[in-house]
Amino acid sequence: MHIVILGNGIAGITAARHIRKLSDHRITVISGESDYFFSRPALMYIYMGHMKKEHTEPYERWFWKKNRIELHKGWVEQVVPEKKRLIFADGSEMHYDKLLLATGSRPNKFGWPGQDLDGVHGFYSLQDLEAIEYHSKNLQQAVIVGGGLIGIELAEMFRSRNIPVIFLVREKSYWDMVLPPEESEMINRHIREHHIDLRLETELKEIWGDEQGKAKMVVTSKGDKIRCGFVGLTAGVHPNVDFLRLSSLEIDRGILVDEYLQTNIEDIYAAGDCVQLRKPPAGRRPIEAVWYVGRMMGETAAYNLCGQARKYEPGTWFNSAKFLDIEYQVYGQLTAHIPEEQATIYWEHSKEKKSLRIAYDKRTRAVKGFLSMGLRLRHLQCEAWIQSETPVDKVLQNLKAANFDPEFFPDWSKEPAKLI
């Protein structure tokens, strides 16, 4: 059997590895972006000079041959389920017996005037990175639009080369749909300390170009005009599915799949950013464009592709990021929106940028979530507490067990308990 995987990101590659563990099927992985799997979240480090591209590749080159995973570079333009065929941009075709779609995301563009000018870019792919590198030469001013995780990474990248950055954020405070007010405010402060010109409640209105069609000026919703040589569009991503819309696949915002990650067509599955779950598990969203979800879905899809039915069960939500120098971790659904029946305990270090928020159910006192800034929590411990609905009081007493900071770091684990 020939299993073809479209997309060599974390979802596609995890699937390929597990299919190889489970079976002897022929495996082909296709991507138009790069020959080899690399870590997308590491793109920023290539720009900043922490690593070279090759360091972001989790497997050495021999790995693919040894595991008989064929890599094929090329852009697929069309999927024809009726003939079990893929048609490439160069006109060539490929037959599959089973297909996994793991096509990832694309940066959002909201129809801003000037969004397709030269020097206006999203930040998602290697090609985007190359363009950003190209435009960085002699760059006097960069403007970044959209206050999410990728926007702040792009700002950090430019700052690492001392390029002035203006950061336009629509919300009242940085990432405040996700971060509760105190945490969000901490990040606002931190952004400014890094000499990033953070402009809150400010949207992009239009981008003006010069005669050569190159971006030269940004106009904001507040009427400010900002002269700039580069505009980064980082207002979120959406599933990369447009090229599939003409096929018989059922697609809404993403490729619709059941709990076995199967699409409406037999023998076609989907995993990763491009997926929209028809029935997401409790506490999870239908589209979750994060690395870990891609990895878990990839593994689940491998089982299903190999004929071993397995439901996608992602467990307790977790995520992490780094805002410049501040690490962020979250376990459980703990965001800016605290449900009616829950309350939170918030501890913040008096001097340093460290904080911990713990959410719990007001009635049962069962712990619901953890959100930390500037410190490290033990994943399995937090997850175990959440899953076993441990009372928050007990959690506070034993918080040391969840401290994952390096040795000799000042121990904060006694502090939150003092707050109640």
Added chain:
Amino acid sequence: MNGIQKTGIALFLLAFLVFTMSLSLSNFILDAKVAGQQFDDYQRPFVLSALRQMEGRSYSRVFSFMRDYDRALKVAQEAIAQDVKNNLGLTPSDGAYWSKILKDDKIKSSHFPVTKASAQGFLPENSRLFFWLSIGLGVLGGLMFILPMRRLPEGIKNNGIYHSSLHARGILGIALGIWLIAFYVLLYFYPEYLVNWAIMVDPLSRFLNGGEASQWFLYGFLYTLAILVMGLRMMIKYRHNNYQLLRTGSVMFFQLCFAFLLPQIMTLLHLPSADLKNIWPLDYSFFFEYRIKHLLSSGYFGLFLLVWGVVLIVVAVPVLTYFFGKRWYCSWVCGCGGLAETMGDPFRQLSSKKLIAWKIERWLIHGVLVFAVVMTALVLYTYFSGQSRMLFLDSYQVRHWYGVLIGSIFAGVVGTGFYPLMGNRVWCRFGCPLAAYLGLVQRFKSRFRITTNGGQCISCGNCSTYCEMGIDVRWYAQRGENIVRASCVGCGICAAVCPRGVLKLENSGEVRFAEE
């Protein structure tokens, strides 16, 4: 980089240039008295008469000075050989024959003191000035570059490393590598070319141990200085990280006090001098008979040193490694580790992470361990039996080759010279027999491990890239596996650079976590 830092770099480069050029700023007129002192009463007249033709001649280069000196000593050597045969009537089968003839080794070891005593002219006359213009100015420039780093926000600042020629094996990195390799070749094999530097540190040597500076004093001094200055850099770079602060403070302390000052003080007090933290088989000559005899003849203190050394090997290494992993030594105490963690830190990313490198590493390092054990076994066999041959092996030959191949070429020339080419732990990773021993304990019987934080890894590769030992940390981290590897020196940098807080060094054995 601000103005102070740029000035600092300029001053450092100037100092570096002065330092390098200063090697050529002497001329040499044979000091026959010192030359005579290098040989015993029997050999001295032959040597002095052969050297007569050099007297009063001024040489502008070490090379030509040494050429004539060696020619003269060849003549002396032959004259002595003739005399031993004809007048003393000894033949190679007589034991006394070997103590009378003039051996090549002896000539070689006279090179440095004779050249040093014979140096004259601009540099020796202005040695203090040059000390300050080179070493002093270099330290000043270095500090001016390093100290302002405090003003950057705390956190991981590896910006630009792979854009830097020096740090990413570009022209500058290769040039520095060549400079360091040349330095080590001269230091170990042709120290007579480095006498000007030794002259610059003579006052310090006299102050500390009452004697003239040998090449080893010079080396120890530069080594310690490098660890202190670059240790400061390390501490500023990781000032948000207590583990790094303590660890760096520890290697600086052990280098300054244990490796550098204490042995000088012991010498000053006429005690046998020793680096109390150096452990066999890294200290490969620990069981050589001249050292054992020396210790045994030095009263209680000598006996203490002998017992101390043995206790380190058989008790301290296994017990401490069981509880803390090999890091207690390699990245907290050891001098080689100390240099790697300080001066070598800017080059840590250059170690190869390839699987093939790991394979080579395991063969090499365990090969050296076997070599060291066999060599030492032969030494002890010779010590107790008086025989130098066992099977087909000659005890003296084996230890000679160990010294040249492992002690000098591997540990020195390759180990440090290759910092800018293959990373800062070439010796520790591929060669050090003590690291191999510690590693075996760590791999099979230790509570130390690097634990992985559930599923948080994003496979970014920072941990692997900045692992000086070339461990592909990510390989384990992305599968949620703990890392238990013989080579891990527990520097903790993987945990520091990980942007998602995935890694933690722990002494806890298997990690437990409260289920409730």
